Amino acid sequence: MGVVQPLKAEPLRAVVKNGRLILDEPTDLPEGLEVTLVVAEDEFEPEEKARLLQAIEDGFEDIDKGDYVDGMEFADELLAKREALSRR
Numbered sequence: 001m002g003v004v005q006p007l008k009a010e011p012l013r014a015v016v017k018n019g020r021l022i023l024d025e026p027t028d029l030p031e032g033l034e035v036t037l038v039v040a041e042d043e044f045e046p047e048e049k050a051r052l053l054q055a056i057e058d059g060f061e062d063i064d065k066g067d068y069v070d071g072m073e074f075a076d077e078l079l080a081k082r083e084a085l086s087r088r
Contacts, residue, residue, distance in 0.1 A: 011040075 014021040014037070021037060029035070044052065062068055 012027060012035075013024045015024065016022075042049070
């Protein structure tokens, strides 16, 4: 089975019922896709969590507008700058 890389990595919420994990709402993930679940421990104060969720939403909006930098390209640029400085 191939790896699916969604454009948006939105968390899925589930509850445990009779020892099974049940998603709270439908998902458009492909049938048969294997997923890894991690138990979320909420260590944020409500205000911190609200700021974090807003920042994530703002980031998604930036991506939708095309206002982002590819991570690998950014890393390559940083390495090239570091290499150029070391040659001086």
